[in-house]
Amino acid sequence: MSDAHRLKMRATLNECLLHAEILQQDLDELGDTTFSPADLELSLAPATVRLLDQLAYRFAKLQDSLGEKMLPLLLLVAEEPMAPTTTFAEKLQRLERLGYIPSAEQWRLLREVRNQIAHEYPEHPEIKAAVLNRLLQSGRELLAFWGHLLPIAERMLAD
Amino acid sequence: MRLSDRQRQTIRQATRRYFGAESTVLLFGSRLRDDLRGGDIDLYVEGNLDAAALVEARLRFLAELHAASCLEGEKIDVVLFSPHLAQQREIDRIARRDGVEL
Numbered sequence: 676m677s678d679a680h681r682l683k684m685r686a687t688l689n690e691c692l693l694h695a696e697i698l699q700q701d702l703d704e705l706g707d708t709t710f711s712p713a714d715l716e717l718s719l720a721p722a723t724v725r726l727l728d729q730l731a732y733r734f735a736k737l738q739d740s741l742g743e744k745m746l747p748l749l750l751l752v753a754e755e756p757m758a759p760t761t762t763f764a765e766k767l768q769r770l771e772r773l774g775y776i777p778s779a780e781q782w783r784l785l786r787e788v789r790n791q792i793a794h795e796y797p798e799h800p801e802i803k804a805a806v807l808n809r810l811l812q813s814g815r816e817l818l819a820f821w822g823h824l825l826p827i828a829e830r831m832l833a834d
Numbered sequence: 835m836r837l838s839d840r841q842r843q844t845i846r847q848a849t850r851r852y853f854g855a856e857s858t859v860l861l862f863g864s865r866l867r868d869d870l871r872g873g874d875i876d877l878y879v880e881g882n883l884d885a886a887a888l889v890e891a892r893l894r895f896l897a898e899l900h901a902a903s904c905l906e907g908e909k910i911d912v913v914l915f916s917p918h919l920a921q922q923r924e925i926d927r928i929a930r931r932d933g934v935e936l
Contacts, residue, residue, distance in 0.1 A: 802885050
């Protein structure tokens with residue numbers, strides 16, 4: 676691995692560690708909370724809103740750091756030959772085959788959860804509650820994803 | 835309508851796959867206007883599923899559309915409706931009034 680790649684990977688790893696740590700704390704604080712449509716028709720407690728905002732922010736940041744920085748770096752360091760026209764979907768398949776990510780399909784769904792945070796239209800309370808509950812589930816999935824990737828990145832840095 | 839035949843077919847097929855054979859999908863918003871350029875693809879999908887299943891279906895639906903070469907780089911927004919939902923909202927009335935079934 677070149678020094679430049681090592682520096683980038685270390686910085687990205689530290690960035691991801693911070694996002695993951697706060698995301699984990701947020702999920703721990705929420706415990707086994709599930710939201711119902713009634714919770715959303717009344718207003719949520721300000722402390723809960725702050726916690727959910729922070730969770731959504733850290734989920735999005737961890738997703739972005741992994742997708743935009745860590746996954747491309749892993750492919751670079753692994754010196755996988757890639758044509759310039761290789762699509763992101765093909766790169767994901769390659770990462771899955773190398774065992775660097777547990778599932779390309781799960782990654783695509785987590786990406787959609789991240790996009791859903793920025794959904795622009797007002798939703799029905801039932802849908803809002805289901806979206807929030809799916810976000811909590813996805814937070815746990817993203818942390819498991821990160822838990823799979825972290826030792827691989829650490830091993831690369833140690834080599 | 836500013837969607838190609840291939841885009842329309844891809845959206846129709848994915849709608850049925852994830853929201854059920856009886857589901858419907860309408861296009862509404864700026865992509866209906868031929869005098870404009872660019873803009874999001876705004877879809878209104880109605881399926882006979884409960885809220886949690888609708889949200890899960892939307893994730894899988896969008897993941898498939900975003901992976902389709904004919905929709906690469908498009909921003910797609912999906913408004914959901916189902917008979918299981920308690921009430922209609924303003925967005926339901928607008929999308930049903932102005933939307934065109936794909």
